[in-house]
Amino acid sequence: MRIRSLHLLAPAMALAIMIPAEALSQARAGAARGNAPVARAAVNPGPAQRAQGPRDVRSSAQRSVNPQGRGNVNGSNVNVGSGGNTVVVNNGRPMDQRRYGAPPPGYRSGGYYYGGGYYYDDDDNEFLEFFGKAAVVTAGAAIVGSIVTTKPTESNGSDCQEQMSGGQVYLYCNGKYYQPVQTGSGTGYQVVNPPPK
Amino acid sequence: MALLRNLILAAVVAGTATPLAAQAATPAKPAKAVAAPAPAAKPALDPDAAAALDRMGAYLRTLKNFDIHVESSSDTILNNGQRIQLDRTVDYAVQMPNRLTARLEGPQGVVNATYDGAAFTVAGQDGYYAQAPMTGSIGNLLSKAYTAYGIDFPLQDLFRWGDASSVTDKPTEGFKVGSAKVGGVMTDHYAFRQPGVDFQIWIDQGDKPLPRKMVITSLEDAAQPQYTALVNWKLNPGRTDSQFTFKPAPGAKQIRFRSEPAAK
Structure with a gap:
């Protein structure tokens, strides 16, 4: 998706944006600090423990001075739902992952694997919510209720089989049922129980 | 001496x-x-700065029908302290008290939100849309959309400042930085502080004190990520009857919001 109107922003940005010197030096210092390598997915999944990667998102700017209905000030980066071992996933690249709390056992990063695991997408840089709370994934072997942000596909890359049941949309592939759900950052795909026969 | x-x-x-x-x-x-x-001692919140904010809010409260075009750049701070900036646009069409559409375009694509006083709909471009009943003022929509569905509308201040019933924090500090030309238009530039957030606002000079630019600095993170927005206003644009009612694209299917329970 092309990002339009950047050229309109450019002169205004020149006026407005002054990245404080402290932030720059902090960034450099931070890069030296946060150099833990991110574990890549193994072909044969093992119980890998993932270190918090240097390119995980730490925080985002809030988009309103007075957002309503918030408990905390940092409104655009709220942890959703089940805190603790919840992991936010936007795609498979370490840069695109957001983490709240300790990584759950068996959590894996990177790559694309299936067969008991959950799906990552190898897309590029869509790593942020831009319209609300980030989609949340509960890590673990595709347990019912977990959500991924990229459309699951069959292992050979073809689309999942779409079904309607009881007026609801279901996607079926790789032995699992998904339902597309609307999140603050676009469509997510939630693992659900099979539709009633 | x-x-x-x-x-x-x-x-x-x-x-x-x-x-x-x-x-x-x-x-x-x-x-x-x-x-x-x-x-x-000079008061921390300069009375003239506070008055400018109030005057802008009073003017916003008179606006019943307007379009806003927002171009924003927003910081994200990575764990290693690196700062990434993402650009997005938002197009609002607002008819007080309870009609709103928002088109958000960013690196992830386009999302359209619609509110017609009866239903709130969010549609992506992938053939799915979610819809839920919703009533009440736009202020109510902004709150409920977030608390119930996780939808965070950018620059809600533009609506809250103009909503007499909305309770917004008063800045604890503020002063006038000076005058500045933004997009060729003369504005007055103010800087304010509230708990956890600093913000700067450039208000058009003259008899239509509209905000033309805002910079919101989040203080929760030491790197102080910033959200910068250029705002263009179109007052009293023409409207069509059905503009605020959601029309699904051909073949689009309705899905639920993430926070709604899955079917048993």
């Missing part, structure tokens, strides 16, 4: 000496002091 300095010194000495004397003995008459009056 030396005389004045000596007078001030004398006043200081007299001032500091008096309390000690009072403690040491029975209360004595305080020494007469000739001193320059201390300048009154």
